[in-house]
Amino acid sequence: RKEVEQDPGPFNVxxxxxxxxxxxYSNSASQSFFWYRQDCRKEPKLLMSVYSSGNEDGRxxxxxxxxxxxxxxxxxxxxxxxxxxxxxVVKFGMNxxxxxxxxxxxxxxxxxx
Amino acid sequence: xADVTQTxxxxxxxxxxxxxxxxxxxxxxDRMYWYRQDPGLGLRLIYYSFDVKDINKGEISxxxxxxxxxxxxxxxxxxxxxxxxxxxxxxxxxxxxxxVLTFGAGSRLTVL
Numbered sequence: 001r002k003e004v005e006q007d008p009g010p011f012n013v014x015x016x017x018x019x020x021x022x023x024x025y026s027n028s029a030s031q032s033f034f035w036y037r038q039d040c041r042k043e044p045k046l047l048m049s050v051y052s053s054g055n056e057d058g059r060x061x062x063x064x065x066x067x068x069x070x071x072x073x074x075x076x077x078x079x080x081x082x083x084x085x086x087x088x089v090v091k092f093g094m095n096x097x098x099x100x101x102x103x104x105x106x107x108x109x110x111x112x113x
Numbered sequence: 114x115a116d117v118t119q120t121x122x123x124x125x126x127x128x129x130x131x132x133x134x135x136x137x138x139x140x141x142x143d144r145m146y147w148y149r150q151d152p153g154l155g156l157r158l159i160y161y162s163f164d165v166k167d168i169n170k171g172e173i174s175x176x177x178x179x180x181x182x183x184x185x186x187x188x189x190x191x192x193x194x195x196x197x198x199x200x201x202x203x204x205x206x207x208x209x210x211x212x213v214l215t216f217g218a219g220s221r222l223t224v225l
């Protein structure tokens with residue numbers, strides 16, 4: 001089983017739609033969670049961290065469910081500019097003390113006019 | 114200027130050639146990383162460094178070496194490039210204790 005799994009998509013939605021992505025992780029000791037956004041042929045950029053209580057940033061809402069070991073990203077009122085690949089990232093500590101960041105393969109979102 | 118600069122941005126080379134990818138940063142971050150990205154596999158860690166003289170292997174270090182010449186510079190070398198090292202390579206930086214990675218724009222390497 002992959003450490004972090006995402007549905008690759010693509011998710012095709014019209015402008016204004018609400019869309020949600022899930023990401024599951026296998027390591028119950030995972031400590032921190034993030035969503036990164038990656039535009040085609042560009043570098044990943046942090047979209048938002050995911051907190052246990054859930055958090056919202058404008059049209060974006062992130063949720064964490066530790067019991068079921070998944071995180072989610074909800075995008076409301078989708079814009080054409082939201083078209084990108086969304087990477088789920090999970091951090092957990094290793095025996096060596098190194099805190100490992102594991103990246104999902106990403107979920108591709110296409111927003112159409 | 115970009116906070117994290119990678120050179121070259123694109124490189125085509127032949128099997129067996131030595132290649133160096135360079136990364137420099139102006140963010141003053143102590144931690145630097147090299148990742149590669151392949152379709153369907155996500156980003157995988159090659160090497161990381163927490164400070165000058167500190168070098169650590171990541172999950173896919175075979176066939177690669179790195180050098181941390183200064184806090185701001187971290188270079189990745191392929192001693193003898195092979196076709197399955199064709200990928201998009203990213204350098205990233207972070208501050209100790211922070212969770213956020215800042216990535217460079219990427220270096221696309223093709224090995225023929």
